[in-house]
Amino acid sequence: MTTRILPAVGDPDAARSVVTLLSQLPDAEPAAPVTDSTQLVDTLARLAAESLDELPEVVLVHERIGPVPALDVVREVALRFPAVGVVLITADASPVLFSAAMDSGARGLVTLPLGYEELASRVQAAAQWSAGVRRHLGAGAEIATGPGGTVVTVSGAKGGVGTTVTAVHLALAARASGRTVALLDLDLQGGDIASYLDVQFRRSAADLAAITDISPRVLQDAVFVHETGLALLLAPAEGERGEEVTDRAARQIVSALRARHEVVVVDCGSQLTGANAAAIEMSDTALLVTTPDVVAVRAAKRTVRMWERLQVRKAEETVTLVNRHHRSTEIQPPLVQKITGTRTAGVSVPANFKELQAVVDAGRLHDLDAKSTVKQALWALAGELGLVGAPAPTAPGKQLARAGDRGSLGLRRRTGGR
Template identity: 75%
Template structure:
């Protein structure tokens, strides 16, 4: 299928140079260039009104486009037409401008004077990204549009026990198994999902807070599509804005996500907000992450009792997951079950920070070694919770590992 490329270039000589190179690219289908920002937005709006499929996969914006400056124009295209990938052509290829272009929503940058190899490489990468976005968010037949998506909330008994790591890996496991999955950072004042995945974003969960009717298009505009295919709805960059997400707004957001994705994982952090409480109450499964130490287990007990007093969730409807487990610790899962009065997941997450440190520091937690004990346990937990697609007969043969896609029966641990 040809890649449709729309040049947005105001300079006559630049138009000739860019269109000549674009016409030489393999499988490229350059369309008539637009000469200013107004014409670009009008053209895209007209095509989008017919169908998302009518939009070009790639828009090439020259730095001297006007009257709207190039970066501002890129921002508007990214916000209004999220399935279109934008490449900025500029004489300034400095790291500062590159970062600014990414922040404004560009998917690539090509330096002047133009190089065929560089232009071809960026166009191909951006076109593939655009096709992927349309498959997941646009008109593709594989987009989940039911009403029965599974919602899982992940809360920490206290800060630093691993709730965010667990949330990310559960969502990744579901996505990798072939299910459409969304990860929501509902830790509104201190969310770290973006840092763990090293993503720059403009939209957040706050952008949906004041919307009473969250349509699929509105939801798609707020979601960040990660390279793994995972849909991210991130916490606001300004923590004080988290107060804008009320419990009512959270219910609407969770309902919209449930109808759009097969699996929705929500990281609620360790501090209970109204929005987080609403999410926990609505969840099909509520996980509470603890480490096997006195302070964390006391925090878990305190959280469970508070949920019960506020009628958010009963203890027997909550599942505790033990992170950083070692056989030598005095506090073992059966004791945690007895103290909290909850179910305890059969899968425990081993203590091995050395395995995690490099990926955490690099913001590449999605690239954990599949042979590592931590990832294997977390993906095994996803199987235990039923978040992954199960191939016929895959449930036979023992304990799940990180590469497995099976499901294990979930049961209350007995002493």
């Protein structure tokens, strides 16, 4: 049996060394190396979308892959593509690292400098494990992509532009179409989805931060099931606890929610932290909310440029929503698109806060009248983003291409561990 191997190695010299050895393995079919973690996940997602049979049996992850730490890359590949055997290449042969690699989902560990016998043994073992998993799964099409619903992050160009209202109604629209939906509040210091939906619940995302393996039971204990059917994972009531949710914790939380829900909507607020940056990079669609005024549009541009500098998200892979739009406003969506370099949503949300004020003050945002132009626009946006089975009858929207495949974030390395 031919073993397809995808090396993920950032250093060109190390990549050549790995490929040279792989080419000597019997019945091995090494692919061209991918050079970073984002390219690795994107490549696997593209192959999985075609068929389980298209995925390589083995993925080799070099310890210096970047920008995401290697163990986090191993964990995400193992979670999202459970039929792929992951082998870590590292110079650290300590029992501590070996244990950490196994806990992350690796099927083996190869030490540097590379040796033929050890590499052949680990690749063969990982390939046999992969073949066994695929036989067990029966190669069902629904298994090919691994656990994974659609993840949409909603971020604000600045505070007060309507991020939470947008996130809540995208989730409500998806739920109304019959999908299982989780709404995660990663505005960790100032998020208050609970107040918008009249919820009092003591559990929050911070309670999952220190858990290395989020089981269905653990997740169930932390989630509040709202009367609308939304599964809510709230921000901590004590803002200082938000620091407990690191980028690694956020990746695990989002992955756990994604594995159990068809749609995951994440309210990221307007401040960039390691946690919400990880969610943004993992998402299928990153939505950036702005209002049509100079201050907000400038803030949107700064946000997009910062995401690019930190390798969180490319401008062309970001969708911008213009909220509180009016035809007489000087700044129109095409201008926002030109300034930010993003794609603007086909739907703009009208400036009609009077429709919202009563339900917001009452903490009953889910009771917003179906005739509300704001609700119709946001539910049409949900259709445009592909979050509903079909566009809402009162507000059909055209389909928008996905903003990009999911990835992970090595923000700890670039922002001092936050």
